Amino acid sequence: MTDLQHLAHANSFGAVAAEYDRARPSYPPALFEEIERLAGRPLAGADVLDVGAGTGIATRLLHGRGARVIAVEPSQGMADQLRAVSPQIPVVRGVGDELPCHDASADLVTYAQAFHWTDPERSVPEAIRVLRPGGALVLFWNLKDRSVGWLGEQERRHAAALSSYHYYGTLNAVTEPLERHPLRVTHTKLRWERTIGIEDVITDLRSKSYFAVAEPELRERVLAEEREWLTGLFPDGRVVEPYTVDLTVALTPA
Structure with a gap:
């Protein structure tokens, strides 16, 4: 993807914010338990910057x-x-490459489904x-399990139909720059699934860049x-989507 294409994709979400909030997957409770374990502290009482928060799906959790x-x-x-759905959560405009925040002001900086839109060098x-000493940079992504037959076929269909199709099936290249900094980096994966209707699948797809x-x-x-293809696969209208949550936690020196 060229820089201009990357920018066009990154800027496309505002127009589909309602669809994004309505149909994108949530995250399992086990994810946040694992974040607490790897960060070495509870989320309760922590100062957290949720960067690239989108409509606040992870922010609310x-x-x-x-x-x-x-x-x-x-x-x-x-x-x-985000403000309309969760008025109790403060929102500031900004990007991860230039955070609108003071030095040493956060215990955790989180990116849910968002770090790949940044320039990791910045x-x-x-x-x-x-981050404060001993703080954690936390990166996580919901990734559909493309080893499941119908999801692998869906990926092939979209790649053939849409010239700008992309899927972050592996995130090694995205998280590798962390290793060049004085950070203690841990990677792990969790599995979960959700069951939704066919129209929810279509709405979710509309929210993809x-x-x-x-x-x-x-x-x-x-x-x-x-819609026609899914109806043939799932005649009862209920679609089971299996996910892997790819989690990286990088701790700063205490």
Whole structure:
């Protein structure tokens, strides 16, 4: 993907913020238990910057576990949706490459489904700057389990139909820059699944950047074909989506 394509994808989410909030997957409770274990501290009472917070799907879960969360989000549309759904959570406009935060002001800096939109050569030093000693940079992604037959076929279908299709099936290249800093880095994976309706699957797809940037006629044709294909696979209308949560926790020196 070129820099211009990357920017177009990154800027596409504001227009699909409602679909994003309505249909994107949540995260299992075990994820936050694992974050607490690897970070060596409870989320309750922690000062957390949730960067690239989007519509606040992970932000609300962090808040619900007692963290004092500030959401950092560059997209006006996504930030507006977050404020509408969760007015109790403060939101500031900003990006991970240049955080609008004081030095040593956070216990955790989290990125849920967002770190791959940053330039790690800038975002990692920025996270280190705003973290307190012994703080943690926490990166996590929900990844559909493409080893499951129908999900692997779905990926092939979308890659063939949409020239801008991309899927972050492996995140080694995204997280590798962490190793060049004085951080203690741990990677782990968790598995979970959700059951949703076919129309929820379609709404989720609408919120993907590679659908959002597609020409409207192409997008609607591919989504109509997807609806028909899923209906044949799941005649009862219930779709089981298995996920792997890819989690990286990088601790700063105490």
